[in-house]
Amino acid sequence: MRLATLTSGGDCPGLNAVIRSIVRTASSEYGSTVVGYLDGWTGLLEDRRVDLYDDEEIDRILLRGGTILGTGRLHPDKFKAGLEQIKANLADAGIDALIPIGGEGTLKGAKWLSDNGIPVVGVPKTIDNDVNGTDYTFGFDTAVSVATDAIDRLHTTAESHDRVMIVEVMGRHVGWIALHAGMAGGAHYTVIPEVPFDIEDIVKATQRRFQMGEKYAIIVVAEGAMPKEGTMEAAEGEIDQFGHKTFTGMGQQIANEIKRRCAQDVRTTVLGHIQRGGTPTANDRVLATRYGAAAARAAHEGQFGSCVALHGENIDLIDLSEAVGTLKEVPIDRYERVVSMFG
Amino acid sequence: MRLATLTSGGDCPGLNAVIRSIVRTASSEYGSTVVGYLDGWTGLLEDRRVDLYDDEEIDRILLRGGTILGTGRLHPDKFKAGLEQIKANLADAGIDALIPIGGEGTLKGAKWLSDNGIPVVGVPKTIDNDVNGTDYTFGFDTAVSVATDAIDRLHTTAESHDRVMIVEVMGRHVGWIALHAGMAGGAHYTVIPEVPFDIEDIVKATQRRFQMGEKYAIIVVAEGAMPKEGTMEAAEGEIDQFGHKTFTGMGQQIANEIKRRCAQDVRTTVLGHIQRGGTPTANDRVLATRYGAAAARAAHEGQFGSCVALHGENIDLIDLSEAVGTLKEVPIDRYERVVSMFG
Amino acid sequence: MRLATLTSGGDCPGLNAVIRSIVRTASSEYGSTVVGYLDGWTGLLEDRRVDLYDDEEIDRILLRGGTILGTGRLHPDKFKAGLEQIKANLADAGIDALIPIGGEGTLKGAKWLSDNGIPVVGVPKTIDNDVNGTDYTFGFDTAVSVATDAIDRLHTTAESHDRVMIVEVMGRHVGWIALHAGMAGGAHYTVIPEVPFDIEDIVKATQRRFQMGEKYAIIVVAEGAMPKEGTMEAAEGEIDQFGHKTFTGMGQQIANEIKRRCAQDVRTTVLGHIQRGGTPTANDRVLATRYGAAAARAAHEGQFGSCVALHGENIDLIDLSEAVGTLKEVPIDRYERVVSMFG
Amino acid sequence: MRLATLTSGGDCPGLNAVIRSIVRTASSEYGSTVVGYLDGWTGLLEDRRVDLYDDEEIDRILLRGGTILGTGRLHPDKFKAGLEQIKANLADAGIDALIPIGGEGTLKGAKWLSDNGIPVVGVPKTIDNDVNGTDYTFGFDTAVSVATDAIDRLHTTAESHDRVMIVEVMGRHVGWIALHAGMAGGAHYTVIPEVPFDIEDIVKATQRRFQMGEKYAIIVVAEGAMPKEGTMEAAEGEIDQFGHKTFTGMGQQIANEIKRRCAQDVRTTVLGHIQRGGTPTANDRVLATRYGAAAARAAHEGQFGSCVALHGENIDLIDLSEAVGTLKEVPIDRYERVVSMFG
Structure with missing residues (x-):
């Protein structure tokens, strides 16, 4: 043959x-x-x-x-x-x-x-x-490993400087990488495309950490994250092939909002292509x-x-x-449990 | 609660x-x-x-x-x-x-x-x-990763010296770590406890590689590997809690046999406890x-x-x-397919 | 005591x-x-x-x-x-x-x-x-290791997509991380703050690779890189504590120029804080x-x-x-030899 | 040319x-x-x-x-x-x-x-x-890194089981790998070929740790380690090319002695060839x-x-x-300071 x-x-x-x-x-x-x-x-x-x-x-x-x-x-x-x-x-x-x-x-x-x-x-x-x-x-496992290794590294630098650190990971349509890397990396909040976020929730989770005496927070954001309608002004990107609105640089946009509302030192890291390359x-x-x-x-x-x-x-x-036909999304209840436990 | x-x-x-x-x-x-x-x-x-x-x-x-x-x-x-x-x-x-x-x-x-x-x-x-x-x-995934990383390293040193390299991995009763690390590490033969080995098969697979012009071979051996009755003199260990014969240092024993029969330079690495520790x-x-x-x-x-x-x-x-009751073993047909493809 | x-x-x-x-x-x-x-x-x-x-x-x-x-x-x-x-x-x-x-x-x-x-x-x-x-x-060694690991990963994805990949590494005033990560990672061009770059040189080195039949290029850019006066329009950042002009997002700016002049697919990865954190x-x-x-x-x-x-x-x-008093810079001749060998 | x-x-x-x-x-x-x-x-x-x-x-x-x-x-x-x-x-x-x-x-x-x-x-x-x-x-740096990564992993398994863990690293004639991997890996005692060891010192350092309430110890042994004349029965190996006595399996021999004298659970890991292979x-x-x-x-x-x-x-x-002519050895005072600080 x-x-x-x-x-x-x-x-x-x-x-x-x-x-x-x-x-x-x-x-x-x-x-x-x-x-x-x-x-x-x-x-x-x-x-x-x-x-x-x-x-x-x-x-x-x-x-x-x-x-x-x-x-x-x-x-x-x-x-x-x-x-x-x-x-x-x-x-x-x-x-x-x-x-x-x-x-x-x-x-x-x-x-x-x-x-x-x-x-x-x-x-x-x-x-x-x-x-x-x-x-x-x-x-997928390699991408999650690379992202998790990066999050591990960001913990110590965020902690040393009392910072909120936003990590933007891959995932334009679904949040699997964000969900798994967030769990594996011990993120304090995770944002995925399947569930439009309310910036208030993120801000509250962040503030709660600082109120409890913690010195820093790690927030994982899938690149396809999008705000819940009417909750946050966000710069939009191009309309995608499915006719949907997209947002680019959402990690940075969320960072700006947290900074504005919490007066914390906030930094963003966009992991990008390293998640898809290598051994x-x-x-x-x-x-x-x-x-x-x-x-x-x-x-x-x-x-x-x-x-x-x-x-x-x-x-x-x-x-x-x-x-084919549809994409496999993160089940909402699984996402919510992760956020409620670690958020 | x-x-x-x-x-x-x-x-x-x-x-x-x-x-x-x-x-x-x-x-x-x-x-x-x-x-x-x-x-x-x-x-x-x-x-x-x-x-x-x-x-x-x-x-x-x-x-x-x-x-x-x-x-x-x-x-x-x-x-x-x-x-x-x-x-x-x-x-x-x-x-x-x-x-x-x-x-x-x-x-x-x-x-x-x-x-x-x-x-x-x-x-x-x-x-x-x-x-x-x-x-x-x-x-399990961590153990397989550590073992695979070790096998990756052994490839280049074996190749540089035209050696057969035996890697003994964990697995006293089952061969899952050996099977997965062998696949992930591109081993040329894998021996698991579930299938008593005939030393002739290992020797033949090794010789075939050298006859085909390859310069080295990597053989992964689970620590619980045992020879098929009557095929090889092997030093035995203690009787285990199930009343079965055990063998210790099987990696080294296989190495000795290959050396004796193939006149190749053969080395053994026993990975040991590093497979169960660490992040x-x-x-x-x-x-x-x-x-x-x-x-x-x-x-x-x-x-x-x-x-x-x-x-x-x-x-x-x-x-x-x-x-409980029984241990989950590697399915024989899955093992045989891996050995036939890569052996 | x-x-x-x-x-x-x-x-x-x-x-x-x-x-x-x-x-x-x-x-x-x-x-x-x-x-x-x-x-x-x-x-x-x-x-x-x-x-x-x-x-x-x-x-x-x-x-x-x-x-x-x-x-x-x-x-x-x-x-x-x-x-x-x-x-x-x-x-x-x-x-x-x-x-x-x-x-x-x-x-x-x-x-x-x-x-x-x-x-x-x-x-x-x-x-x-x-x-x-x-x-x-x-x-320094940890930062170089993290950057090198990232560059290793970018090679394979750049190659699979026939891309020019810009990697922005740390180094606001000196180019040591860029120089070492560029050497260790096999970069095809490296830009450091000590030597203002002429975009023409980078473009030429890139084109030469494609003309020689290579399918991709990796370019390492220190974050403090700056264009030689009069060679390229560049968005400037704030004046720094020494009263000098600074440029931000230089990696992305270089990417835009290469894209414009070479009509290649060019992507940028900014490694950021992962270089300073972790074990x-x-x-x-x-x-x-x-x-x-x-x-x-x-x-x-x-x-x-x-x-x-x-x-x-x-x-x-x-x-x-x-x-104290001055910063230790990369010796120019050492930089030039690296660029001439690998550029 | x-x-x-x-x-x-x-x-x-x-x-x-x-x-x-x-x-x-x-x-x-x-x-x-x-x-x-x-x-x-x-x-x-x-x-x-x-x-x-x-x-x-x-x-x-x-x-x-x-x-x-x-x-x-x-x-x-x-x-x-x-x-x-x-x-x-x-x-x-x-x-x-x-x-x-x-x-x-x-x-x-x-x-x-x-x-x-x-x-x-x-x-x-x-x-x-x-x-x-x-x-x-x-x-050298790669060998030390591989050995250090292994020691990192052994810490947690030794600690979980209250064990003394002996790690035999490369170094037949000099102890550089042992010295550096021991420092980087936070070993509690290090043995090098340049300084014949007194088993009493190792036993005492180990006992001191347990008396202070620690639960485990990591001891790094260069493969060329040798006992001080008259301090310990040790199985010898072949005479080397310089006409000197050699000892093989010194890690295991030290382990046996510690076990005998301290009644502790002692395990040995011989890192072997993984130290010299790979990226x-x-x-x-x-x-x-x-x-x-x-x-x-x-x-x-x-x-x-x-x-x-x-x-x-x-x-x-x-x-x-x-x-050529002589080998570069670890300076004795440097070794002694490391042992006194961490022993």
Whole structure:
């Protein structure tokens, strides 16, 4: 059999571990070969690809962040218009199955290809942990680890200077990174996109800490945080692809408000891209390796139109339709309990 | 309400995070107080305890390995003989519910107390990940991370010197740490207690690598590994509590055999106690925090005789009987697939 | 003897290791006691202090970032006006020698106190490594490590997306962190405050990489970087205490220029406060421990008006006047060689 | 010009950073080319070599432990007998200067080649920090960091179980790693090869801790530690190349003695090879990069028979004779002060 894989959308620690595992499983269990398309769907459309061999080179990428195949974002219209080209390219290259690795958007594309007759097995990828149908995605643990390590460091500097420290973490649409890094880092308040915040609540939680004699506070803010309608003047950003208002620099905006209302020394740290780069955690390497192996096996067993997923201790196959359509959000009651306990 | 907690058995990163979370949840959600018994069951029997307050001190232990309560191992006979004393001590201290944190042995004790009328909620703890009924236990991720980091380091030194490197990791009865660290660390062979090894298989896998032109090999061995009957002379250790043969220094013994049969330079590293100490990973801090909160809530809701457990994304309650009796082993087919892919 | 210590200015990993070492050396070598003034010079002026005991508590702070004594910035006028109060407070508390730990400003204050008859031994502290007369200061290695770890992570994400990545690191007046993190992190260009940059040089170095077929570039920018007069429009910040122009968000401004001139995807990460917080590196703990011990010994030997300093492998005493007056800058030729090799 | 380099002796984090820096400096500053001999002196003798290009591949090795050139140990007799062959090989390959990277033994060889007319610039390498004439060598900081991280982890597990924990670290002839890791890790006693230990002193220091109410102790032992004549029965190892007695498993032997005399629970961890593998610290990457650049420049300036060396903040050239002959030992008074303060 001859498999093809590609990585699409934002990069994510563990992508290379998936690629390696697809290649090794295909080679050692089935004697199959693997092709990698470059720069996401674009490479598939333009027939830019490399052969991936089960050698020392592929073995070594396990630890490497990013993706050796490069990634890209292709407009859905161009993608759909390219169906015949894609089919022709796959036929020319002798590909029996395609394993795209990507987030909700990529899996939507994968489903559409599958619906149009291409044998596809998807692998979910998102550092945001917002893909439906799977407990966790690789990259998420690394992002949370990086953010937590940063929060650990900010505790001591905040405490030494009696400061409120705002930490803006990734999460444009969902607050999983904020929730987990906030819990792991012992944050004193956490703001997530799913629950528009009332600045009064944050201010009160902060003041309560100082009234209790504490000298500092750490507040974790997901980049997609937004104020509850009518509670705070906030500079808005662009309208997003779903037609929704967005806000940028929300961490800094919240900092300004706390400063104004509490007369505290407030600082903001925006963690940014370090959350999505670098060597994956052991946990993410295991998950990515298992995803890759399961996807290669599913392809060999002809289970197309599916997507690998983590359920408890097991890697299962779900229908691609389960993985797309909506994003997996943080359950509100879970968020509220965390805020009530640590807020 | 007035809760008591204690930590029993081997220490484990995340114990303090559980204690902190019990205290904070009890205090902030229910206005309850918490007592900590010292040195495991012994402290309960001897009524040695401290009050745990929801203050900056307890907040800070989130990152700290070990257990601020100390731990210990009490002989089951002494433990059972002490039932009336335990009841009296709990009554004197005004304890409404007891939350013991420990491994299979401790949870067995917890179940016995529960069967004898003491209101108990258990929290499973094991770096080995061998407690039944829960997907993962805190401490396991930290142990795997430490072992993986060590394996990462050994790759480059093994490669520079054309060596076979044996890494002995924790896991006396089960091979979870070996399996996951082996996958995450890109080991070339992994040996676990559940599957007695044939030294021939290890030697062949090693030789195959060198025949393919590779210059080195990394082999991960769980400390509880044992040879298949009749395949290798091995120095035995003591008979364990289950009446089974044990082997010590199995990593070194395997190294000696490979050296003898392959004429390769072989070295052994025994990771030992560093796997169970130190700051927990972000992942373990989240799991431990969620366990502690769930246990405190279960106690307040009167759900006694239960044990918290991770199922997928959720923390559930299971009956204590589900958690004890047997150890959770690595599924053989999962092990074999890992070995066949990477062996 | 009875010593006093205090920490002043920005916090820095290793401050607690110095405090611990002063206390342990004073106690174990001389049987002396130690007092800690709170919040820098302010605590000395307001006589807010704590006794520091050679116990498990002090032992444990070795790993902890920040300073258990708190820190602060006192206006030099207020400080000088308080001389008699300071003398009175020291006399009341029975202090025989004062060991202030701080940067160039703090050491200036220490020198002034010494000139006015107070027995002082200084300990230099700066994550920026800009204090004269000593090879390195503690905190610097930790800052460089944190920045390097971040740069390591940014390589893979920049490469996967064919991006130019700007990393703004600490260093308002000197470029040591940028220089070392740039070398350690394999940056492709580094900008430091000592050498005003010509945006053309950065653009050319970037373009050269892309012309050579590389897919990405990493550029490290010290926060105090400034454009060569007349080479680039740059938004200015406030006039600093030396009457000089300053620029804020220079990383982002350089990013905008590169984007405009190269039509590349350019992103900026501002590392900020994570560089100055958290557990010190082993190297910084050793240096801080040696500084503390040497300062305590100097105090007992009556070598006042001095400051501890690292020279090669040795800790020496220098005159406080050597440590103040100018900042230690990166030698231009060393900077140019690094840029020419890696630029 | 055409340079050659090779790596000889035990591997060490930072070797690849030196190689990279030699190649980049030679290429970018001088337009020169570089050849790498494989497996140490053996490759030079057997004329096995690769061309090293200033490309993305060489750029990437900055972070990689070990040595891409492989290493080896060649018997001095064979080495010396091969002089004419070496000269012929260098002439055939058109080599103008040779830059061997290695420890005391390698530098001795380098000096001998230099004395015999070969243009040589040496680069000192040793994780043990035992080369004379230079403040520090790369790899040492990484080894100390790994050992310190391990000791950090052992504190919490030792404390939770009221244990004495022995940590055996590298250092067969000198105690630098033990001294620095002991200071950085807050060890309670440290044993180094330079000062034969009296087991009574270690036992007393341990007992003192328990008498003072502490619950545990951490003791760092260099692998080359040896008992003071007549103070303890110790199993001996082989006679070493200098004709001296050696002891193996000294950590375990000390543990046994403490156990016997103190009736404490004592455990031993032998850190082993993880200290010499893996990604170098930022500090080691900077030092290695500077060494490589300085060596390449020295070669181009015709300063043969020299060796690069760190003196304070500067990289200087010393005569190769300064680097060889004796090992740099820990000064006894420095050791005694550390033990008296923390013992």
